[in-house]
Amino acid sequence: MEINATLLGQLITFAILVWFTMKYVWPPITKAMQEREKLIAAGLEAAERSKRELEQAQHKAISIIQDAKRDASLVVDAAHKRSLQMIEEAKESAREEGNRLIAHAKDEIGREVNQAKTILRKQLSQLAVLGAEKIIKHNLDASMQKTLLDEFVAEL
Amino acid sequence: MSQLPANYIEHHLTHLQLNLNNFTIGNGGFWTLNLDTFIVGLITALLIAGVTRYVAVNMKVGVPGTLQNVVEAAIGFVDRSVRDTYHGKSQLIAPLALVLFLWIFLMNTLDLLPVDFIPSLMRVAGVEHFKIVPTADPNMTFSMSITVFFLILFYNFTVKGWHLGKEVLTKPFGPWLFPVNVFFRLLEEVVKPFSLALRLFGNMFAGELIFVLIAMLPWWSQWLPGGIWAIFHILIITVQAFIFMMLTIVYLSMAHDSH
Numbered sequence: 224m225e226i227n228a229t230l231l232g233q234l235i236t237f238a239i240l241v242w243f244t245m246k247y248v249w250p251p252i253t254k255a256m257q258e259r260e261k262l263i264a265a266g267l268e269a270a271e272r273s274k275r276e277l278e279q280a281q282h283k284a285i286s287i288i289q290d291a292k293r294d295a296s297l298v299v300d301a302a303h304k305r306s307l308q309m310i311e312e313a314k315e316s317a318r319e320e321g322n323r324l325i326a327h328a329k330d331e332i333g334r335e336v337n338q339a340k341t342i343l344r345k346q347l348s349q350l351a352v353l354g355a356e357k358i359i360k361h362n363l364d365a366s367m368q369k370t371l372l373d374e375f376v377a378e379l
Numbered sequence: 380m381s382q383l384p385a386n387y388i389e390h391h392l393t394h395l396q397l398n399l400n401n402f403t404i405g406n407g408g409f410w411t412l413n414l415d416t417f418i419v420g421l422i423t424a425l426l427i428a429g430v431t432r433y434v435a436v437n438m439k440v441g442v443p444g445t446l447q448n449v450v451e452a453a454i455g456f457v458d459r460s461v462r463d464t465y466h467g468k469s470q471l472i473a474p475l476a477l478v479l480f481l482w483i484f485l486m487n488t489l490d491l492l493p494v495d496f497i498p499s500l501m502r503v504a505g506v507e508h509f510k511i512v513p514t515a516d517p518n519m520t521f522s523m524s525i526t527v528f529f530l531i532l533f534y535n536f537t538v539k540g541w542h543l544g545k546e547v548l549t550k551p552f553g554p555w556l557f558p559v560n561v562f563f564r565l566l567e568e569v570v571k572p573f574s575l576a577l578r579l580f581g582n583m584f585a586g587e588l589i590f591v592l593i594a595m596l597p598w599w600s601q602w603l604p605g606g607i608w609a610i611f612h613i614l615i616i617t618v619q620a621f622i623f624m625m626l627t628i629v630y631l632s633m634a635h636d637s638h
Contacts, residue, residue: 226518228399229413233420233513233522240424240482241526245474248431252454255438262440 348376384595391494391591393508394516395501415509416516423485423513427478453481460625465632467538472631475530476624479523484620486514487583491609491616494590514619515583517576524575527627531571534634571630575623582619586612 352372395415398407434450443451457480461473490512501509513519535543547564548557586608593605 225411226521227396227409227411227413229411229416229516229518230522230525232412232417233519234526236417236420236424237478237482237522237526240428241471241475241478243428244431244478245471248428248435249454249470249474249477251435251438252431252450253458255440256451256455258440 344376344379348372348379351375387595388588388591390508391498392510392588394510395506395508413510413516413518415511416513416519419489419511420486420513420519423482423489427481427485431481453477457624461628464625464628465635467534467632467635469534469631469635471530472628475631476628479627480620480624483514483523483579483623484616486512486519487616487620489513490515490583490586490590490612494587494594512583512587514579515587517580520576520580521572523623524572527575527630528568528572531568531630531634534631538635575626579619579623582615586615 352368352375355371356368394413396404396406397412397414398405399410399412400407430446431450434447437447439447454477457477458473461476465472492511497511498509501507510516539546547561548554550560551563552560589608590605590612593601593608596604
């Protein structure tokens with residue numbers, strides 16, 4: 224074991240290596256490592272947050288679906304009620320229309336009966352006049368005949 | 380094996396040396412550069428600087444690649460160790476600890492290469508001696524521990540200021556025994572670089588020596604002790620790198636806090 228100038232040479236090499244590492248190696252590497260640590264922490268935090276948000280969104284979706292279901296059942300009920308009502312209304316109006324038509328037809332029938340009666344009355348009176356004319360042709364003049372005929376018609 | 384065992388061992392423990400007085404291969408007293416230690420140390424340092432800088436430039440905040448993962452694991456590990464122990468503001472401690480850990484680990488790992496592999500290649504290239512593991516050279520380990528020692532002194536003086544004097548005089552036995560306190564403190568501080576450097580050197584040197592000894596067994600029996608020792612040595616390599624780094628952090632944080 225002997226100590227010689229190699230010691231000085233190694234001292235210089237060592238000093239330069241330490242200086243180089245301190246200046247050009249250590250800072251960039253540790254900086255990047257710290258950045259990565261921050262990045263990972265942020266990533267984990269974001270994952271946690273999005274998990275929470277997902278949970279909230281699921282709750283929200285469930286409540287929206289429940290609302291929608293409730294709304295839909297309300298709408299269906301309303302529509303059902305409305306259709307029943309419409310059916311009732313339609314029945315009502317149909318009944319009214321029928322009654323109206325029946326009344327109208329009755330009126331028509333009455334009028335036609337009257338008309339027929341009048342016509343029959345006239346024909347009968349003519350037939351009666353014809354008969355009477357044939358029977359009493361000679362005794363009556365035309366004016367007398369007319370008076371009698373009118374009385375006869377009025378009595379019918 | 381044609382050589383005598385003693386020659387073989389000595390051959391493996393001899394550095395490739397450059398005499399700085401006349402720049403020839405050979406020993407020049409203090410002004411000698413162990414070329415093998417220096418070159419391997421330089422290559423490993425460049426490797427660490429290159430790879431970590433490459434990762435730093437191509438750093439992705441998103442999904443990291445394999446190489447980035449490896450470097451990030453090392454940096455995260457060192458960063459945690461530093462944060463657990465050291466609570467000061469200095470931006471130097473963590474990169475220093477990283478370099479110590481990676482560099483020592485890489486240089487220690489070279490111990491796992493077969494002991495004759497690199498020296499044989501070097502002999503083909505015309506180089507007689509080549510010791511591949513820089514941390515088995517006390518010059519290497521002391522260069523790091525002395526740097527740490529001066530950093531300890533620097534932080535003691537700059538962070539504590541006048542409180543350092545009071546601390547040295549009164550701890551641990553109170554003001555009346557101040558000569559003992561000063562003596563203890565000086566001893567404590569001076570022992571730190573020696574314990575750091577010699578622990579690492581001793582472990583790696585002994586490990587290398589045992590590999591050399593195993594290499595002298597008959598060829599058909601080497602795999603068992605060699606394998607066992609290599610597997611055990613993986614632990615030593617890592618633990619020694621970790622201990623050096625951890626003690627450096629502890630010493631430097633002690634230099635910041637009053638105790």
